[in-house]
Amino acid sequence: MDRAPGLSVRLKLTLSYAGFLMVAGALLLGAVWLFLLRYVPDRAMLINADRLDNNGVFPVRSGLLRVFAPRAAAVMGFLLVFSLLGGWFLAGRMLAPLTRITDATRVAATGSLSHRIALEGRKDEFRELADAFDGMLARLEAHVAEQQRFAANASHELRTPLAITQTLLDVARRDGGSDHGELVERLRAVNTRAIDLTEALLLLSRADQRSFVREPVDLSLIAEEAVETLLPLAEERGLTVETAGELTPAVGSHALLLQLTTNLVHNAIVHNVAGGNVWVTTATEGERALLTVENTGEVLSPQLVATLVEPFRRGSERLHTDHAGVGLGLAIVKSIAEAHDGTLKLDPRPEGGLRVTVAF
Structure with a gap:
């Protein structure tokens, strides 16, 4: 199926990780800002000398905003870069088993059913998928091998009565003056066997397809x-x-x-x-x-x-x-x-x- 190009799952996970970390960082900085606003007055007040800044002035909200905003922006910028790089790395590690499963699927699509994923590690969703895929490949490989043997045997069995029929007809053509009564009986027996074999093959196919009413x-x-x-x-x-x-x-x-x-x-x-x-x-x-x-x-x-x-x-x-x-x-x-x-x-x-x- 032809599909329009889109973002990779790794990129989507990276953006999801980064977005979550940015939201968490913004909430944390907002909580800090609210905490500071609660204890910082909105205008200058006379107070003990140990509460004054280096200029001898008590910090007010307007000054605090000028100091806090650049630092908060720097923190958010750091979180953005860190989350993108870390998210890209973590998403790659998490999706590595899926890459192996995809590669095995492409190999199987070429007709090679002997390849197995054999994903190591403890049981999780990816390993359950890999094990199920390996089991499906094993069953398909056995089924294809069985069908190939069956086709070869069926061809051999069908070729035998046809070869006998051809031989009998060649003999009859070379010996045109003889009585063909025995030839007709032998041809009838050979043809009956070919019909029986064909009917059996059709019945076998019908049973395999489960095309019947219960x-x-x-x-x-x-x-x-x-x-x-x-x-x-x-x-x-x-x-x-x-x-x-x-x-x-x-x-x-x-x-x-x-x-x-x-x-x-x-x-x-x-x-x-x-x-x-x-x-x-x-x-x-x-x-x-x-x-x-x-x-x-x-x-x-x-x-x-x-x-x-x-x-x-x-x-x-x-x-x-x-x-x-x-x-x-x-x-x-x-x-x-x-x-x-x-x-x-x-x-x-x-x-x-x-x-x-x-x-x-």
Whole structure:
């Protein structure tokens, strides 16, 4: 924003210090003058010799004014110079932290988010501002790094189906006399995957922007709806899905919470073992609504579990299977949970598998 030039804060503080000191000095000199007027007569009087001046005359008010006024003016002049110089120095010392904050802001505006103010000293308003600014820079740096990784991964994931499509079309063009039925099916599968990935990216963006309407919902009903949708997939894999939980009220988007629950149940079914189990439970704990999805499966290390919410991570391997998804399932769950001011917790089960708890 373009602004008209004005006085610097340091100059304003200096003038404020000087003005205050001048007013205080004027009041002090005025008090002295009133005190002298009270005890100095307005005309000459005969009085003891020890009260006379060097000329043998008792000082009267007119003479006192001639003597007092120049000295008072000199004192005021000294106070003015002293207050301006001292005020300029003190204002500079006081505003030094603000100068460092401004310099750090200009550095951050150039795109460098690694710089920190790291203002030393005891806690005060400037140091609270500097610490808050450093915390904001740290969060921005982490967010930008995460977005860069996400963009790189998304580009890679989107490039894969496009490259496959291009390869299939090149083969079909060179072999024009062959039956294209198989080619059409493979292109359809690749295109479906690209559409699923695009939809997942759009859903992730929607959750991050919190562009949804909140309404009262029941997590237990949402859990039952998600399980019913994925029950055929569980039966195909020979898994047993159990649901439990009474009325679990919450506030949020029904569509997004259904997507969250569906992703968790789908993840629990896909990353399981033959004849395994999936448990979906809802409960209330104080003012919190809890959704828990557990599944049997391979033993997972805590280090691996900590990375599962990162985009495009698919368990211990980055392999594509018929139901592997696009690698955004838990990333979408995390974004939806945070958009609803909730928390997501992943814990490996000692006997194998994963326990995911979402608290709203």
